[in-house]
Amino acid sequence: MKYIKFILVGLIFGIVLAKAEIISWYRIYEMFHFQSFHMYGIIGSAAGIGIIMMQAIKASGLRDSEGEEIVVPPKERSSVRYWLGGTIFGLGWALSGACPGPMYVLLGYGHLGILIVIAGALLGTLTYGMLRKHLPH
Protein backbone atom coordinates (compact mmCIF):
# COMPACT_ATOMS: atom_id res chain seq x y z
CA MET A 1 0.00 0.00 0.00
CA LYS A 2 2.96 2.27 0.67
CA TYR A 3 3.63 2.47 -3.08
CA ILE A 4 0.39 1.31 -4.67
CA LYS A 5 -1.49 4.38 -3.50
CA PHE A 6 0.77 6.60 -5.60
CA ILE A 7 0.15 4.49 -8.70
CA LEU A 8 -3.59 4.77 -8.02
CA VAL A 9 -3.42 8.55 -7.62
CA GLY A 10 -1.50 8.71 -10.91
CA LEU A 11 -4.07 6.46 -12.56
CA ILE A 12 -6.95 8.76 -11.57
CA PHE A 13 -4.88 11.78 -12.62
CA GLY A 14 -4.22 10.24 -16.04
CA ILE A 15 -7.86 9.34 -16.57
CA VAL A 16 -9.06 12.84 -15.61
CA LEU A 17 -6.53 14.54 -17.88
CA ALA A 18 -7.49 12.30 -20.79
CA LYS A 19 -11.26 12.31 -20.28
CA ALA A 20 -11.43 16.10 -19.88
CA GLU A 21 -9.26 16.46 -23.01
CA ILE A 22 -6.64 18.45 -21.08
CA ILE A 23 -4.03 16.40 -22.94
CA SER A 24 -5.27 17.65 -26.31
CA TRP A 25 -3.12 20.12 -28.23
CA TYR A 26 -6.38 21.59 -29.59
CA ARG A 27 -7.66 22.50 -26.11
CA ILE A 28 -4.47 24.42 -25.35
CA TYR A 29 -4.61 26.20 -28.70
CA GLU A 30 -8.25 27.07 -28.06
CA MET A 31 -7.44 28.39 -24.58
CA PHE A 32 -4.77 30.75 -25.89
CA HIS A 33 -7.28 32.00 -28.44
CA PHE A 34 -9.88 32.61 -25.69
CA GLN A 35 -12.34 30.55 -27.73
CA SER A 36 -13.54 28.22 -25.01
CA PHE A 37 -14.10 28.37 -21.27
CA HIS A 38 -13.14 24.71 -20.78
CA MET A 39 -9.48 25.04 -19.69
CA TYR A 40 -10.12 28.20 -17.68
CA GLY A 41 -12.92 26.42 -15.87
CA ILE A 42 -10.65 23.47 -15.04
CA ILE A 43 -7.63 25.45 -13.81
CA GLY A 44 -9.84 28.05 -12.11
CA SER A 45 -12.04 25.56 -10.25
CA ALA A 46 -9.06 23.38 -9.24
CA ALA A 47 -7.17 26.40 -7.86
CA GLY A 48 -10.33 27.91 -6.32
CA ILE A 49 -11.20 24.69 -4.48
CA GLY A 50 -7.49 24.35 -3.66
CA ILE A 51 -7.46 27.73 -1.90
CA ILE A 52 -10.45 26.77 0.28
CA MET A 53 -8.91 23.34 0.91
CA MET A 54 -5.56 24.73 2.02
CA GLN A 55 -7.24 27.24 4.34
CA ALA A 56 -9.35 24.43 5.81
CA ILE A 57 -6.24 22.27 6.32
CA LYS A 58 -4.49 25.12 8.14
CA ALA A 59 -7.55 25.98 10.24
CA SER A 60 -8.25 22.38 11.25
CA GLY A 61 -4.62 21.46 11.88
CA LEU A 62 -5.13 18.27 9.86
CA ARG A 63 -2.13 15.95 9.91
CA ASP A 64 -1.01 13.81 7.01
CA SER A 65 -1.35 10.03 6.84
CA GLU A 66 2.00 9.65 8.65
CA GLY A 67 0.77 11.89 11.47
CA GLU A 68 3.09 14.74 10.48
CA GLU A 69 2.05 18.35 10.40
CA ILE A 70 1.20 19.55 6.88
CA VAL A 71 3.57 22.33 5.88
CA VAL A 72 3.88 23.90 2.47
CA PRO A 73 7.48 24.88 1.80
CA PRO A 74 7.59 28.59 0.87
CA LYS A 75 8.82 29.38 -2.62
CA GLU A 76 12.01 31.34 -3.10
CA ARG A 77 11.45 35.12 -3.12
CA SER A 78 12.51 36.27 -6.52
CA SER A 79 10.99 37.58 -9.69
CA VAL A 80 13.29 37.03 -12.61
CA ARG A 81 13.18 33.26 -12.53
CA TYR A 82 9.38 33.13 -12.34
CA TRP A 83 8.71 35.62 -15.11
CA LEU A 84 11.47 34.44 -17.41
CA GLY A 85 11.21 30.72 -16.70
CA GLY A 86 7.42 30.96 -16.82
CA THR A 87 7.43 32.66 -20.20
CA ILE A 88 9.87 30.11 -21.65
CA PHE A 89 7.63 27.34 -20.34
CA GLY A 90 4.57 28.99 -21.89
CA LEU A 91 6.22 29.16 -25.30
CA GLY A 92 6.86 25.42 -25.19
CA TRP A 93 3.43 24.65 -23.75
CA ALA A 94 1.61 26.36 -26.63
CA LEU A 95 3.93 24.86 -29.25
CA SER A 96 3.81 21.23 -28.16
CA GLY A 97 0.35 21.54 -26.62
CA ALA A 98 1.48 19.61 -23.58
CA CYS A 99 2.87 20.36 -20.15
CA PRO A 100 4.69 17.57 -18.27
CA GLY A 101 1.65 15.75 -16.81
CA PRO A 102 -0.16 15.45 -20.15
CA MET A 103 3.07 14.31 -21.86
CA TYR A 104 3.04 11.14 -19.78
CA VAL A 105 -0.69 10.57 -20.25
CA LEU A 106 -0.41 11.00 -24.04
CA LEU A 107 2.27 8.34 -24.07
CA GLY A 108 -0.09 5.88 -22.41
CA TYR A 109 -2.88 7.00 -24.71
CA GLY A 110 -0.82 5.64 -27.58
CA HIS A 111 0.47 8.86 -29.15
CA LEU A 112 4.06 7.75 -29.49
CA GLY A 113 5.16 10.98 -31.24
CA ILE A 114 5.06 12.55 -27.77
CA LEU A 115 8.23 10.60 -26.97
CA ILE A 116 10.12 13.18 -29.03
CA VAL A 117 8.61 15.96 -26.92
CA ILE A 118 9.49 14.09 -23.71
CA ALA A 119 13.06 13.64 -24.95
CA GLY A 120 13.18 17.39 -25.64
CA ALA A 121 11.84 18.14 -22.15
CA LEU A 122 14.47 15.92 -20.51
CA LEU A 123 17.13 17.65 -22.58
CA GLY A 124 15.77 21.05 -21.50
CA THR A 125 15.83 19.96 -17.86
CA LEU A 126 19.39 18.72 -18.22
CA THR A 127 20.46 21.95 -19.92
CA TYR A 128 18.92 24.03 -17.14
CA GLY A 129 20.81 21.98 -14.57
CA MET A 130 24.07 22.61 -16.38
CA LEU A 131 23.52 26.36 -16.93
CA ARG A 132 21.82 27.12 -13.62
CA LYS A 133 24.80 28.89 -12.05
CA HIS A 134 25.07 31.28 -14.97
CA LEU A 135 21.40 32.25 -15.18
CA PRO A 136 19.79 35.20 -13.39
CA HIS A 137 17.35 33.96 -10.74
Add this chain to the structure above:
Amino acid sequence: MLMQFLDVIYEPWPWYVAGPLIAGIMFLLIYFGKEFGMSSTMRTMCSVAGAGKIADFFRFDWKKERWNLLVVLGAIVGGYVSANFLTKTPGVDISAATSESLEKMGFAGKAESFLPPEIFGMEAISSPKGLAILITGGFLVGFGSRYAGGCTSGHAISGLSNLQWPSLQASLGFFAGGLIMTHFILPYLF
Protein backbone atom coordinates in the same frame (compact mmCIF):
# COMPACT_ATOMS: atom_id res chain seq x y z
CA MET B 1 -29.19 3.75 -14.10
CA LEU B 2 -25.81 2.05 -14.42
CA MET B 3 -26.00 2.27 -18.20
CA GLN B 4 -26.72 5.99 -17.99
CA PHE B 5 -23.73 6.44 -15.71
CA LEU B 6 -21.53 4.54 -18.15
CA ASP B 7 -22.73 6.70 -21.04
CA VAL B 8 -21.66 9.80 -19.16
CA ILE B 9 -18.24 8.29 -18.45
CA TYR B 10 -17.67 7.64 -22.16
CA GLU B 11 -18.43 11.25 -23.05
CA PRO B 12 -15.76 13.95 -22.59
CA TRP B 13 -15.83 15.16 -18.99
CA PRO B 14 -16.85 18.80 -18.41
CA TRP B 15 -14.63 21.29 -16.59
CA TYR B 16 -16.75 21.26 -13.43
CA VAL B 17 -16.03 17.55 -13.05
CA ALA B 18 -12.33 17.69 -13.97
CA GLY B 19 -11.37 20.78 -11.92
CA PRO B 20 -12.68 19.45 -8.59
CA LEU B 21 -11.17 16.00 -9.30
CA ILE B 22 -7.77 17.61 -9.85
CA ALA B 23 -8.15 19.48 -6.55
CA GLY B 24 -8.97 16.08 -5.00
CA ILE B 25 -5.80 14.57 -6.44
CA MET B 26 -3.78 17.44 -4.98
CA PHE B 27 -5.45 16.83 -1.61
CA LEU B 28 -4.55 13.13 -1.68
CA LEU B 29 -0.90 13.88 -2.41
CA ILE B 30 -0.77 16.48 0.38
CA TYR B 31 -2.48 14.05 2.71
CA PHE B 32 0.15 11.45 1.85
CA GLY B 33 2.78 13.98 2.93
CA LYS B 34 3.83 14.84 -0.64
CA GLU B 35 3.08 17.61 -3.10
CA PHE B 36 1.44 17.99 -6.47
CA GLY B 37 4.06 18.73 -9.13
CA MET B 38 4.79 16.92 -12.35
CA SER B 39 7.81 18.63 -13.93
CA SER B 40 10.12 17.74 -11.02
CA THR B 41 9.89 14.12 -12.19
CA MET B 42 12.02 15.14 -15.18
CA ARG B 43 14.78 16.30 -12.84
CA THR B 44 14.48 13.00 -10.98
CA MET B 45 14.77 11.03 -14.22
CA CYS B 46 17.91 12.96 -15.19
CA SER B 47 19.31 12.19 -11.77
CA VAL B 48 18.47 8.49 -12.02
CA ALA B 49 20.23 8.42 -15.42
CA GLY B 50 23.41 9.75 -13.82
CA ALA B 51 23.22 13.48 -14.60
CA GLY B 52 24.66 14.14 -11.13
CA LYS B 53 28.04 13.47 -12.69
CA ILE B 54 27.77 16.58 -14.84
CA ALA B 55 25.77 19.03 -12.68
CA ASP B 56 25.22 19.53 -8.93
CA PHE B 57 21.59 20.24 -9.63
CA PHE B 58 21.04 16.52 -10.18
CA ARG B 59 23.01 15.42 -7.14
CA PHE B 60 20.24 14.73 -4.64
CA ASP B 61 18.70 11.67 -3.05
CA TRP B 62 16.38 10.73 -5.90
CA LYS B 63 15.19 7.65 -4.02
CA LYS B 64 13.10 10.02 -1.88
CA GLU B 65 11.33 11.06 -5.09
CA ARG B 66 10.46 7.55 -6.21
CA TRP B 67 6.84 8.09 -5.19
CA ASN B 68 6.47 10.73 -7.91
CA LEU B 69 7.78 8.34 -10.57
CA LEU B 70 5.02 5.96 -9.47
CA VAL B 71 2.50 8.75 -10.03
CA VAL B 72 3.96 9.06 -13.54
CA LEU B 73 3.58 5.32 -14.07
CA GLY B 74 -0.04 5.53 -12.94
CA ALA B 75 -0.67 8.50 -15.26
CA ILE B 76 0.67 6.52 -18.24
CA VAL B 77 -1.62 3.61 -17.36
CA GLY B 78 -4.47 6.12 -16.92
CA GLY B 79 -3.94 7.32 -20.48
CA TYR B 80 -3.99 3.74 -21.74
CA VAL B 81 -7.16 2.89 -19.81
CA SER B 82 -8.92 6.03 -21.07
CA ALA B 83 -8.02 5.35 -24.68
CA ASN B 84 -8.97 1.69 -24.64
CA PHE B 85 -11.84 1.35 -22.19
CA LEU B 86 -13.38 4.75 -21.48
CA THR B 87 -13.71 6.41 -24.86
CA LYS B 88 -16.01 5.53 -27.73
CA THR B 89 -15.30 8.25 -30.25
CA PRO B 90 -11.91 9.90 -30.56
CA GLY B 91 -11.61 13.56 -31.50
CA VAL B 92 -12.20 16.86 -29.77
CA ASP B 93 -15.31 18.98 -30.14
CA ILE B 94 -13.53 22.30 -30.70
CA SER B 95 -15.43 25.56 -31.09
CA ALA B 96 -16.33 26.94 -34.52
CA ALA B 97 -14.02 29.91 -33.94
CA THR B 98 -11.09 27.58 -33.18
CA SER B 99 -11.83 25.60 -36.30
CA GLU B 100 -11.65 28.81 -38.31
CA SER B 101 -8.35 29.85 -36.68
CA LEU B 102 -6.88 26.44 -37.49
CA GLU B 103 -7.94 26.64 -41.11
CA LYS B 104 -6.32 30.05 -41.44
CA MET B 105 -3.07 28.40 -40.39
CA GLY B 106 -3.55 25.71 -43.01
CA PHE B 107 -4.59 23.02 -40.52
CA ALA B 108 -7.67 20.82 -40.89
CA GLY B 109 -10.58 22.52 -39.13
CA LYS B 110 -11.71 19.32 -37.46
CA ALA B 111 -9.95 17.67 -34.50
CA GLU B 112 -10.22 13.97 -35.20
CA SER B 113 -7.72 13.02 -32.53
CA PHE B 114 -6.17 14.69 -29.48
CA LEU B 115 -3.14 15.78 -31.48
CA PRO B 116 -3.04 17.53 -34.87
CA PRO B 117 -1.57 15.37 -37.64
CA GLU B 118 0.05 18.57 -38.99
CA ILE B 119 2.42 18.48 -35.98
CA PHE B 120 2.35 14.91 -34.66
CA GLY B 121 1.56 12.84 -37.76
CA MET B 122 4.07 10.40 -39.24
CA GLU B 123 4.84 12.72 -42.14
CA ALA B 124 5.40 15.70 -39.85
CA ILE B 125 7.67 13.95 -37.36
CA SER B 126 9.81 12.38 -40.03
CA SER B 127 10.70 15.77 -41.55
CA PRO B 128 13.58 17.78 -40.05
CA LYS B 129 11.30 20.76 -39.49
CA GLY B 130 8.62 18.71 -37.76
CA LEU B 131 11.19 17.00 -35.58
CA ALA B 132 12.73 20.35 -34.64
CA ILE B 133 9.31 21.72 -33.64
CA LEU B 134 8.61 18.83 -31.26
CA ILE B 135 12.08 18.81 -29.71
CA THR B 136 12.04 22.60 -29.29
CA GLY B 137 8.56 22.52 -27.76
CA GLY B 138 9.65 19.87 -25.25
CA PHE B 139 12.96 21.62 -24.57
CA LEU B 140 11.24 24.91 -23.70
CA VAL B 141 8.82 23.10 -21.38
CA GLY B 142 11.64 21.24 -19.61
CA PHE B 143 13.99 24.20 -19.37
CA GLY B 144 11.28 26.72 -18.46
CA SER B 145 9.64 24.58 -15.81
CA ARG B 146 12.91 24.01 -13.97
CA TYR B 147 13.90 27.66 -14.32
CA ALA B 148 10.52 28.72 -12.92
CA GLY B 149 10.62 25.93 -10.33
CA GLY B 150 7.40 24.25 -11.44
CA CYS B 151 4.83 23.75 -14.18
CA THR B 152 1.06 23.99 -14.44
CA SER B 153 0.48 21.55 -11.58
CA GLY B 154 3.12 22.97 -9.24
CA HIS B 155 2.52 26.67 -9.84
CA ALA B 156 -0.85 27.31 -11.49
CA ILE B 157 -2.69 24.82 -9.27
CA SER B 158 -0.69 24.01 -6.09
CA GLY B 159 1.07 27.36 -5.80
CA LEU B 160 -2.03 29.46 -6.42
CA SER B 161 -3.94 27.28 -3.93
CA ASN B 162 -1.35 28.28 -1.35
CA LEU B 163 -1.64 31.94 -2.37
CA GLN B 164 2.04 32.06 -3.21
CA TRP B 165 3.02 35.23 -5.01
CA PRO B 166 5.86 33.53 -6.96
CA SER B 167 3.37 31.07 -8.40
CA LEU B 168 1.16 33.89 -9.63
CA GLN B 169 4.18 35.43 -11.35
CA ALA B 170 5.09 32.08 -12.91
CA SER B 171 1.50 31.42 -14.01
CA LEU B 172 1.26 34.83 -15.65
CA GLY B 173 4.57 34.03 -17.35
CA PHE B 174 3.12 30.71 -18.61
CA PHE B 175 0.25 32.63 -20.06
CA ALA B 176 2.36 35.36 -21.62
CA GLY B 177 4.59 32.76 -23.28
CA GLY B 178 1.57 30.81 -24.52
CA LEU B 179 -0.02 33.89 -26.04
CA ILE B 180 3.21 34.91 -27.78
CA MET B 181 3.62 31.42 -29.25
CA THR B 182 0.00 31.00 -30.33
CA HIS B 183 -0.45 34.45 -31.87
CA PHE B 184 2.97 35.56 -33.05
CA ILE B 185 5.05 32.44 -33.74
CA LEU B 186 2.79 29.47 -34.54
CA PRO B 187 1.11 31.14 -37.56
CA TYR B 188 4.54 31.67 -39.14
CA LEU B 189 5.72 28.12 -38.55
CA PHE B 190 3.03 26.63 -40.77
